[in-house]
Amino acid sequence: MAAALAMALFRCFGAGRTAVGKGDDSEAAGAEHAAIRVASAPYQGGGNLPHDATAETLKPATPYLKRTGDGRPFLQGSRCRTCGETFLGTRQHCARCHARDSMELVELGSHGKLYNYTVVHRSYPGTTVPFVSAIVDLETGGSLKGNLIDIDPDTLSFDMPVEVVFRGAEIANPAGRGFISHFFIPAKERQAA
Numbered sequence: 001m002a003a004a005l006a007m008a009l010f011r012c013f014g015a016g017r018t019a020v021g022k023g024d025d026s027e028a029a030g031a032e033h034a035a036i037r038v039a040s041a042p043y044q045g046g047g048n049l050p051h052d053a054t055a056e057t058l059k060p061a062t063p064y065l066k067r068t069g070d071g072r073p074f075l076q077g078s079r080c081r082t083c084g085e086t087f088l089g090t091r092q093h094c095a096r097c098h099a100r101d102s103m104e105l106v107e108l109g110s111h112g113k114l115y116n117y118t119v120v121h122r123s124y125p126g127t128t129v130p131f132v133s134a135i136v137d138l139e140t141g142g143s144l145k146g147n148l149i150d151i152d153p154d155t156l157s158f159d160m161p162v163e164v165v166f167r168g169a170e171i172a173n174p175a176g177r178g179f180i181s182h183f184f185i186p187a188k189e190r191q192a193a
C-alpha cells in the first residue's frame, strides 16, 4: 500500500509532456488554479517530516532516488549519447531520437523551474493538507513531480526557481519503516560562478 501510494504520488513524467505548448495553456491553467485555491487555509508545510533525510535506514520512495557511496541522496536520470536528451530514471532507448542502447546513467541536478502545480486540499487519510503538488523541469534536463514545501501557496508562480531537497516522507511501510523522498523548496540565492 505504502509503495503503491508512493508511486502514485511521485509518478514521473517523460519528455513527451514537454511537447505540450505552455504559452497558450498558461492562462487557462491559471484560472483553474485560482478556482482550486479559493478555499486555501494557512499552509503547514509539506506535512510531518519526522525523519532525518540523512538517515540511511530510510528506504527510497522512488526507484530513481539513489545514494552515493557516502550516503548522499540524489536523483538519477538517463542521458542520450546520440541527441543529448535527458530523462528521469533508467531508460533503455531514447524517446526523443529513438536511438537504441544509447543511454547513460547521470546524476540529475538540484535546481529547476516550476512548470506547473496544484494545491491539494483533500488527500488520503493521514496525509497532511493542504500541500502543493508540483511538476518541475530540472536545469540538467529531466522533469518530475513532487511536493513543493516551505512556501505559501499564494506566492507560487510559474517558472519560479526551485531547489531539490531530500527529506523523510510522512509515509511508512506496515513495519513502520520510513521512506526518503525528494521535495522542492523555493531556490535560495546562488553565488555567481
Ligand SMILES: [Zn+2]
Pocket (backbone or CB within 6 Å): 080, 081, 082, 083, 084, 085, 094, 095, 096, 097, 098, 099
Ligand atoms: Zn536521443
